[in-house]
Amino acid sequence: MSAKHAFSRRTFLSLSAAVAASAAAWPALRPARPVRGSILEPGMTATHSFCEICFWKCGIDVWKNAEGRVVQITGQAGHPLSNGRLCPRGTGGMGQLYDPDRIRQPMLRRGDTWQTVSWDEALGFTAERMQALKARHGAESMATITHGTGAGFIRHLMQAYGASTFSAPSYAQCRGPRDVAFELTFGAGAGSPEITDIENATFMVFLGTHLGENMHNTQVQEFARAVGRGTELVVVDPRFSVAAGKARYWLPIKPGTDLALLLAWMRLLLDEGTYNKPFVERHCVGLEPLRAALTPYTPEWAYTQTGIDPAVIREIGRKLGMHGPTALIHPGRRTNWYGDDTQRVRAVAILNALLGNWGHRGGFFSGHRINLGKVATPPYPPTRKALDALARRHWPLADEIPTQFLRDHTLAGDDPAIKGWMVYGTDLLNNIPDKDKTIATLKSLELLVVIDVLPIELTGWADVVLPEATYLERYDDLHAPTWKVPYVALRQPVVEPLYDSKPAWWMARQLGRRLGLDAWFPWNDVEEYLQARLRTAGLSLAELRRDGTHVQQAPPPYTDAPRFNTPSGKVELFSTRLKALGFDPVPVFTPPSEAPPGFFRLLIGRAPVHSFGRTTNNRVLGELMPENVLWVNAIAAREFGLAPGQAVRLVNQDGVRSRPIKVKVTERIRPDCVYMVHGFGRDTEKMAFANGRGTADNDLLTRVHTDPIMGATSTNTNFVTIERKASA
Amino acid sequence: MFKKIRYVMAIETAKCVGCGACVFACKQENDVPVGFARDWVEQEVHGTYPVLSMENRSQRCQHCDRPPCVYACPTGASHVGPGGITLVDGDLCTGCKACIAACPYDARYVTSRGVVDKCTFCAHRVAQGMEPACVAVCPTSCLHFGDANDPNGEVAGLLATRRHRRQKTHLGTEPQLYWLD
Structure with missing residues (x-):
């Protein structure tokens, strides 16, 4: 009998008597043997941490069985963002940890082949090439593109190195x-x-x-x-x-x-x-x-x-x-x-x-928020911030560098010339429109360093690939955002890094040493760093490791005397700032362009079990949703002769054809639109589960309007028609 | 007078977003093999564009008061446990699937070992005073579990004050999943 079937009939009989004798709300149901995988299984231990499957950063309890394997992730009771509960993605987070397709060792490009190398060699190569780039073109020729909690360490390293160009697709391709x-x-x-x-x-x-x-x-x-x-x-x-x-x-x-x-x-x-x-x-x-x-x-x-x-x-x-x-x-x-x-x-x-x-x-x-101090380091080398200024010449209120602009600038070779990219946790070939242009840019780089957990398509263009440990295997910086209650949460390793993967902090620290930037790293181990930051708020690492999250008392998060950090110090219904820049001070409506006959507007969104492309290779989550489908209104489906489940291809207004996608015929969408969940359509055999499943919307986003104010690239301006034959 | 414990689940479909966290939590807590699930999400849409309605339902064994699976089981493997929880004793199960044929709610499956399995209301957790894993994880708190005979309990309160329905009551199975309107 497997442990799943926890009750034997004999046990039941003896238990019934116990139930009758007890008026307790919860009767003494005792399983004949522990249920395998249950958090109640003997030997099970929990570690507090916070999630990185998406950017929300919920508190989690990660459960390890007696063999040391992570078998469950649950919501951390004391964390204000999770309150003991968790979304499906976080629950299935161990699918990333145990993903068999993870990058296992550092890799160097040697001509047309990859060579797996030691960290010593990989970091030595990276540092040497970065120094060479600096000597030849200046430190500002190296751009940094990041996303995620570990990014702080990488950005710190790159600022100490003298880089001035930092970008994240989460700006112009998301919330900017x-x-x-x-x-x-x-x-x-x-x-x-x-x-x-x-x-x-x-x-x-x-x-x-x-x-x-x-x-x-x-x-x-x-x-x-x-x-x-x-x-x-x-x-x-x-x-x-x-x-x-x-x-x-x-x-x-x-x-x-x-x-x-x-x-x-x-x-x-x-x-x-x-x-x-x-x-x-x-x-x-x-x-x-x-x-x-x-x-x-x-x-x-x-x-x-x-x-x-x-x-x-x-x-x-x-x-x-x-x-x-x-x-x-x-x-x-x-x-x-x-x-x-x-x-x-x-x-x-x-x-x-x-x-x-x-x-x-x-x-x-x-x-409210807890203001944690920084670890004191020398000021960063002065930089011109030239690309920020250039971006603002195009889009006056771009307070970050739009990533597509960094790409276009790099490819054009304009001054200041960008010759190298340091990319951390950023799926550039699936989130920046005009993929061909991105590939051309990658080819043009003198140095491309890619740090990631998974062998995403981008790694194929790198000179050096550094495998990062997952969020369940590493420390990261503390998380203390503005929230209804002030708190600080800790990410800590639950298991030792699998394979030869390393945390971002470690890579930054090691590269710092090799680049002669020790002054910016007055710590050898991240625990020293975290302890120093926590001390500024009167907290200790030991305490946080035990509790996971430290929450402080605060008054209700409401105020009848709000302050506004605008030029007028007030809420600007009419924006003099926009007016001065030549934009409409009050929004003015302009109708969107219409779809050509026979075309649908392509819309994209999210599904509850996935975080974009980050989880499509996660086999735990993939069990519930292995691929995306194309939502087509029932009337439109009839007109196009489409049956539910039929594989089709999409062709956009510029003639770009998608990979096959199955049709979902539904009443739940306007007849003039089609919809798909973003993040699917991986195109690399190295991600064996996700490869070829569903379709990448990004392939179809070739008609892009850029927000004149801050440089965001549009997604919903593309139109597609449906090709009924999915075969090539 | 002492009243028998009657474990039930009361589900607020209005809150459920159908995210599937309950499915993953159950699979992990009960080590359910790949390809199987003891709970699942149903999404029912009515109407035609643009007049539509939708209901999301986190589904599982209904732990019937008059369980056809137990009646159909020739070996006694399917049985009623304490608190009215319907259980399967894998030692006694021969994998004949009579219970699967009898279950009107499609709640059971055969594992690769040839025995039948299904939701236990996480009886092992309930024994420790914990909620079933699906109830504990749910971001929307739409699942409520407890003793319907405990007049001070949450579910008794919900069932007393909220309009509710059950599924396929015409079959006389007396299901113990209550769907709150």
Whole structure:
């Protein structure tokens, strides 16, 4: 009998007597033998840490059995982001640790072949080539592209080296437009984790935000509580998302017209005088110019753009006014949709301001954080920050370097010439549009260093590949974000690194030594570093290793005296800053371009069991969702003669053909759009599970509009037609 | 008077997002082999575009009060455990699949070892005063487990105050999964 079947009939009989004798709420059900894999199995131990399967960074308890194998990951009870609960991706995180396709050893390119080498040799090679690059072209010729918690160590190393060019696709290919729009309006970003008090909102509007498929644990926890309490929800999405399924109003808006809807709501609040007058009078500037700019935008006009019934627009607008500061227009996260995204999210921000929910319960909370000190090091070598300045010449409010711009600049060989890339944890061939151009750039580099856990396509172009230990095998920097309660969480190794993989901190430290940068690393071991940082907050590493998370008491995260770090010190409904730069100070609607006949607009999103391409090779998670499918409306499917499960190819407006993808025929999407989950369609045999499963949307994103304000690249501006034969 | 313990699950479908965390948690806690699951998510969509409704349901064995699987089992492997939990004794199971044929909820599967397996309500955890793994992990807290006969318990309160339904009640199986509206 396997341990799975934990009760024998004999045991049952004896237990029944025990039950009868006991009035306890939980009867003494005793399994005949331990259940294998259960956290109750003898010898099972838990280590506190935090997750890295996505960027939310939930507290986790990682369970190891007596043989030392990680068999379970559960939510850490004392961590404010997980509250003892966990999303499916985090639960299946050991699939990354035990991924048989992991990079096992450092590798050097030798002509056309790879050679596995020792760390000594790999780091020696890297340092030598970096020094040579510095001698030949200057340290600023080396660019750094990163994502994830370990990035801090790599960035520190590169700054000490003298590099000045840093980029992350999480900016121009994700949340950049939102952050810039919120900065312009409120003088502060929407945060990560977002500072949205979803739990206490009484009325919510989601624009494309698909919580539930987008499994940011805490947001989903709060969302479910809000739904359970009967919070009215408006979901604006061309697709009937899971969130839409819970909404009082689902508005299957014509894609690309959200701004028209937002403008109509703003005008309605002003016309009917239902905006939050005390908040606006006290905290906002530019009401009258805003009012004037909104004149054309009636609900009837919005109907002509969005296809949404003006009566419904009015009804929702009135409810927004009624709920006021406890109504929340969710800021979204990945907001690079159409190339005019900063202005759309500006409208989201302005509408929230008219509700007066900044700092308010049920709106954007005023969070707390533990300010941990840094480990003192000498100042970094001065740099020109030349590429930042160049990027701002194109996009005046680009407060980071858009990664596609770094690529284009590198390929063009423009001054300052970029000759080398240090890439950490960034899946560049699947997240930057125009893959061919990215490949051409990779070919042109004198030095490409790739640090990753998995042999992603990018590693194939590298000069040196450094295998990183997974988040379950390493220390990382502390995590102490702004949240409802101030806290600091620790990531610590649960098991020794498998194979010959190493943590980012170790690589940075070792390269620092080889590059003669010891002064910037006044520590040899990361534990010293962490201890030094914790000491600044009166904490100890031993304590945090034991508890996982340290949470401090704080007053409720609300304020009626919010401060705004804008030029005027107020919420800028009308942006003088945008005006001075020649942009619309109040968002102006421009209709999106239309699909050619026979084409669908291609939309992308997320699934609850995957974090983009990071998890598609995770066999634990892949069991539930091994590939993405193409959502096609039932009427459209009939017209195109498509059957459910049929494999098709997509061809975009520029003639680019996708790899095969299976059709999901559904009522849950507008007939003029198709949809797929991002992250699939791996194209490397080295990732054996993911290879060839599903399709990569990034291959089809060749028509890109760039946000003129901050440089984000659009995704939803591509159109596809469906080729019924999947064969080549 | 002492009342018998009656373990039930009350599920708030309105909260469920169908994410599948319950499936992974169960598979790990019970070492369920690849290709099998003791719980799963059903997503039911009604209507035609654009008038639609959706329900997500985290499904599992219904631990029926009148369990057809137990009645159908020729060896006594399928049996009712304490608290009304329906269990399978792998030692006694011959893998004849009579229970699978009898179960109207499709809750059972045959493992590669040839014996039948299914949800146990994590009886081993319940014995220690813990919730089943699926209940513990759920980010939406849509799953509630407990003794329906404990008048002070959470599920008794939910069942007393919330409208609910059960599945395939016409079959007379008296399922113990309650779907709260």
